[in-house]
Amino acid sequence: EKSTAFFDTFERKPSLQKTTHYCPGCGHGTLNKIIADQVAELGIQDRTIYVGPVGCGVFIYYYFEGACASAAHGRASAVATGISRANPDAITVSYQGDGDLAAIGTSNAIHAANRGENMIVFFVNNNIYGMTGGQLAPTTLIDQTSTTSPTGRTVKNDGFPLQMAEMIAGLEAPTLVARVGVNNPKNIRQAIKVIKRGLEIQRDKKGYAFIEVLSQCPTNWKKNPVEACEWIDEVVSKQYPFGVFKDIADEGEAVERPCERVEFAAVAEQLGLVDKVDKGDQQIEMPRDEMRFKFAGFGGQGILSL
Ligand code: SF4
Ligand code: MG
Numbered sequence: 001e002k003s004t005a006f007f008d009t010f011e012r013k014p015s016l017q018k019t020t021h022y023c024p025g026c027g028h029g030t031l032n033k034i035i036a037d038q039v040a041e042l043g044i045q046d047r048t049i050y051v052g053p054v055g056c057g058v059f060i061y062y063y064f065e066g067a068c069a070s071a072a073h074g075r076a077s078a079v080a081t082g083i084s085r086a087n088p089d090a091i092t093v094s095y096q097g098d099g100d101l102a103a104i105g106t107s108n109a110i111h112a113a114n115r116g117e118n119m120i121v122f123f124v125n126n127n128i129y130g131m132t133g134g135q136l137a138p139t140t141l142i143d144q145t146s147t148t149s150p151t152g153r154t155v156k157n158d159g160f161p162l163q164m165a166e167m168i169a170g171l172e173a174p175t176l177v178a179r180v181g182v183n184n185p186k187n188i189r190q191a192i193k194v195i196k197r198g199l200e201i202q203r204d205k206k207g208y209a210f211i212e213v214l215s216q217c218p219t220n221w222k223k224n225p226v227e228a229c230e231w232i233d234e235v236v237s238k239q240y241p242f243g244v245f246k247d248i249a250d251e252g253e254a255v256e257r258p259c260e261r262v263e264f265a266a267v268a269e270q271l272g273l274v275d276k277v278d279k280g281d282q283q284i285e286m287p288r289d290e291m292r293f294k295f296a297g298f299g300g301q302g303i304l305s306l
Helices: 005-012 027-042 076-086 098-104 106-115 164-169 185-203 225-239 261-270 288-299
Strands: 048-052 067-070 091-097 120-125 176-181 209-214 243-247 276-278 283-285
Touching (some): 027 120, 027 209, 048 076, 076 091, 091 098, 091 185, 098 106, 098 120, 098 164, 106 120, 106 164, 120 164, 164 209, 164 243, 176 185, 176 225
Parallel strands (some): 048 067, 091 120, 120 209, 176 209
Antiparallel strands (some): 176 243, 276 283
């Protein structure tokens, strides 16, 4: 008998009946598919929680059939920290662009990495602010033009492009740090392997994984999709080299992280954000469909109390 799950999903999420909101040739769609495929292959779909950012990844909750939370700009790693600690059995995914993670959210991202939180972070780097119209980002390449740097980025005015993967690989706590691409079949094959590895680390509770994904943004790079994919190999990856910079998952024991359910539950109850707090084992419960909205409100205040 055929499963109706696929059609049920469509019924519940009418947005899935349309094409995605991504521009033609954008790297986000390919990355979404790789993540979803690997989550399905590992059989972890029912315990994966995605945290979405502000930016072109803002609508990831339309594309992943799982629990989703939305975070304020730059706060996805902080919201994911709360979710991960409050739900130790969950696989927590933070999905953030460069205008989010490498700009307003740098502190949140670095400190989550430095604590070695049990989460996987997908850092989608297209070296520009995509959703807001192609402004210069901390990751914009030297000499790259943008709507706010029409003559090209200079070190004198804007500093060097932030190399987040290298910075995070320099920290003690992270388990896996890598940079991959989704611009051609060869890079996609490597991306699949690394993403699977990162999700396995989450499944096995072995700490923090950071995967930077060089992602093409044809719209704001003012290139057609083919040119944009080629530009990643010819130019972008020279500044941001591909590679696995750190992988210590097989060395020693999994990093023990504190679980602060007590404070989380107490604060959530106080703010009226949960439907039920079981004081016996400090579990919290809420309807799955509402999780996104409740955590969205929770991100700004509650998580800070952890
Ligand atoms: Fe993708 Fe760029 Fe379009 Fe955003 S603006 S959806 S990053 S191509
Ligand atoms: Mg961007």
